[in-house]
Amino acid sequence: MWEMVRANQRHAATLVVVMAALLLAVGYAVGEAVAGAGTGGLLVAFAIWVVLSLVSYYSGDQIFLSLAGAHQIGKQDNPVLYNIVEEMCLAAGLAKMPAIYVIDDAAPNAFATGRDAEHASVAVTAGLLETLSRDELQGVIAHELGHVKNRDVLYMMMVGVMMGAIVLLADLGTRVLFYGGGGRRRTSSRDGGQAQVIILIVAVVLMILAPLIAQLIYFAVSRRREYLADACSALYTRYPEGLANALEKISRSTVALHSASRATAPLYIVNPLGASAKGLADITSTHPPTSERIRILRSMGGGAGYGQYDEAFRKVTGKPVGVIPAGSLRAAEHAPTSAPKAPDTRERLERVRHTTDMLWRLNQYVFIACACGTTLKVPPAYLGKEIACPHCGAKHVVTATAPTSAQAAAS
Amino acid sequence: MIFGLVLLALIVIVVLWVMSIYNGLVGARNEVKNSWSQIDVQLKRRHDLIPNLMETVKGYMGHERGTLEAVTKARQQAIDLSNASAEDRAKVENALSQTLRSLFAVAEAYPDLKANQNFLALQEELTSTENKISFARQYYNDAVLRLNNRIQMFPSNIVAGMYNFQMEKFFEVEAAEDRAVPQVKF
Numbered sequence: 001m002w003e004m005v006r007a008n009q010r011h012a013a014t015l016v017v018v019m020a021a022l023l024l025a026v027g028y029a030v031g032e033a034v035a036g037a038g039t040g041g042l043l044v045a046f047a048i049w050v051v052l053s054l055v056s057y058y059s060g061d062q063i064f065l066s067l068a069g070a071h072q073i074g075k076q077d078n079p080v081l082y083n084i085v086e087e088m089c090l091a092a093g094l095a096k097m098p099a100i101y102v103i104d105d106a107a108p109n110a111f112a113t114g115r116d117a118e119h120a121s122v123a124v125t126a127g128l129l130e131t132l133s134r135d136e137l138q139g140v141i142a143h144e145l146g147h148v149k150n151r152d153v154l155y156m157m158m159v160g161v162m163m164g165a166i167v168l169l170a171d172l173g174t175r176v177l178f179y180g181g182g183g184r185r186r187t188s189s190r191d192g193g194q195a196q197v198i199i200l201i202v203a204v205v206l207m208i209l210a211p212l213i214a215q216l217i218y219f220a221v222s223r224r225r226e227y228l229a230d231a232c233s234a235l236y237t238r239y240p241e242g243l244a245n246a247l248e249k250i251s252r253s254t255v256a257l258h259s260a261s262r263a264t265a266p267l268y269i270v271n272p273l274g275a276s277a278k279g280l281a282d283i284t285s286t287h288p289p290t291s292e293r294i295r296i297l298r299s300m301g302g303g304a305g306y307g308q309y310d311e312a313f314r315k316v317t318g319k320p321v322g323v324i325p326a327g328s329l330r331a332a333e334h335a336p337t338s339a340p341k342a343p344d345t346r347e348r349l350e351r352v353r354h355t356t357d358m359l360w361r362l363n364q365y366v367f368i369a370c371a372c373g374t375t376l377k378v379p380p381a382y383l384g385k386e387i388a389c390p391h392c393g394a395k396h397v398v399t400a401t402a403p404t405s406a407q408a409a410a411s
Numbered sequence: 412m413i414f415g416l417v418l419l420a421l422i423v424i425v426v427l428w429v430m431s432i433y434n435g436l437v438g439a440r441n442e443v444k445n446s447w448s449q450i451d452v453q454l455k456r457r458h459d460l461i462p463n464l465m466e467t468v469k470g471y472m473g474h475e476r477g478t479l480e481a482v483t484k485a486r487q488q489a490i491d492l493s494n495a496s497a498e499d500r501a502k503v504e505n506a507l508s509q510t511l512r513s514l515f516a517v518a519e520a521y522p523d524l525k526a527n528q529n530f531l532a533l534q535e536e537l538t539s540t541e542n543k544i545s546f547a548r549q550y551y552n553d554a555v556l557r558l559n560n561r562i563q564m565f566p567s568n569i570v571a572g573m574y575n576f577q578m579e580k581f582f583e584v585e586a587a588e589d590r591a592v593p594q595v596k597f
Contacts, residue, residue, distance in 0.1 A: 079539075093550045236546075
């Protein structure tokens with residue numbers, strides 16, 4: 001397991017270096033083309049990168065979570081979800097439990113963020129809680145904790161930020177070049193002669209190509225990491241069918257996730273911006289085709305280890321090289337699948353009710369259990385006022401959160 | 412002079428090599444210990460939850476005396492043996508799991524009980540604790556396998572022998588027939 005984390009880190013470190021080199025090259029090119037001062041551009045690019053990286057390292061997770069509109073929850077808000085995360089932490093051997101967030105959105109999806117295993121967060125949408133059974137949800141959470149364990153979240157964030165910086169710089173450069181500082185450029189190139197013209201051409205080509213290259217690298221790595229996290233999910237739960245069923249349900253959903261954008265899309269378990277067609281779209285998509293992920297999980301032949309996942313991956317995709325680093329494969333033992341640990345007894349309707357109740361509570365609604373059996377859900381604006389039960393007419397004074405017996409028992 | 416330097420370099424390399432293997436072994440052993448304590452926490456939590464459960468179900472299924480007593484007895488046995496070896500504990504804890512499973516199977520026949528919020532919350536807690544035990548055990552067994560591999564495999568077996576590292580025992584899963592949900596006949 002540790003070999004995999006290390007191989008991942010090496011891979012990611014190479015990637016960070018390549019991206020940084022690309023970023024500096026673009027900075028130089030933009031500086032050279034716009035003002036005839038390459039070194040200045042280099043410094044500006046470096047400064048932008050340092051600032052963005054520091055911001056994303058220390059508060060990137062909070063930015064993502066608030067962009068997604070996520071609320072943090074505790075155990076009493078959703079004991080089942082909380083327990084599943086706790087269970088998967090034990091299976092993954094994570095020392096600290098990540099913070100759990102819920103997004104008030106009907107589209108089923110989930111993501112993990114945070115700079116390392118000690119500062120990780122997992123976010124799921126209300127739609128996911130309503131759609132998935134317990135063992136499917138377990139598969140999804142295990143996938144997310146796989147990202148945390150493999151340190152994917154930090155690198156994806158760092159690389160994502162660099163990609164953003166490259167796109168920004170190149171965009172700025174081309175704008176200035178074609179609409180703004182044209183006059184200044186011409187004088188400077190006439191002074192420098194032949195060499196200057198060549199540098200300028202190279203710079204323009206670089207400015208056009210760099211964002212594309214950066215995105216391709218980013219997408220390729222992001223896809224690979226999705227496969228790795230799927231393999232982790234199978235290993236942790238020892239039940240690949242759970243995640244396969246979950247992916248099937250998520251991809252079948254036609255509801256769009258409102259809070260996702262192109263920038264945050266790679267973080268989610270399934271691309272929230274809709275499934276892209278196979279073919280050319282494949283190279284530019286952040287996620288592997290979901291149908292392929294499901295097929296791999298279902299061809300693991302009764303095993304749940306990395307070895308079985310790698311074999312299934314090669315069989316389904318037809319690629320000669322698998323996704324699991326060789327070191328982990330050598331250390332991988334055969335892990336047989338087991339029955340789902342907790343067959344779900346709750347009906348879909350019950351899950352929907354629990355989830356909506358939780359969201360109401362998160363929005364400070366007050367729950368009042370009337371003696372006639374009705375539960376009144378009162379908006380916070382009525383705090384301190386007296387209301388009558390619509391069924392029996394009994395009067396209730398609305399006071400701040402009175403936990404129900406179920407909540408008290410669970411906490 | 413040259414010979415001396417080469418010898419010195421060789422000694423330094425060997426010492427560094429032994430050191431890294433030794434550290435790896437200690438790391439693996441600590442991982443085993445740490446993952447065992449995780450199992451321990453969950454087992455204790457289960458012991459603590461059972462009295463609450465008994466209190467809740469008593470009113471509804473008082474005449475299922477046999478089932479209730481089996482759980483209480485198995486719990487007491489498990490608590491008595493909580494300082495015993497991993498093997499012995501595995502045996503009594505597995506017995507406790509089984510009595511709990513039959514209790515929940517019998518509870519299916521009591522619709523009033525199944526509507527009780529308290530019971531549902533406790534059922535979720537106990538099922539989840541059961542899951543946590545089995546996931547922690549899964550990780551523990553993986554950690555034991557990693558340690559034992561190091562102790563047995565060349566070349567780390569030499570260092571393990573020198574510093575007397577002991578192999579650890581697996582926390583065995585109960586036999587397949589025990590895992591099956593017991594049949595309830597009326």
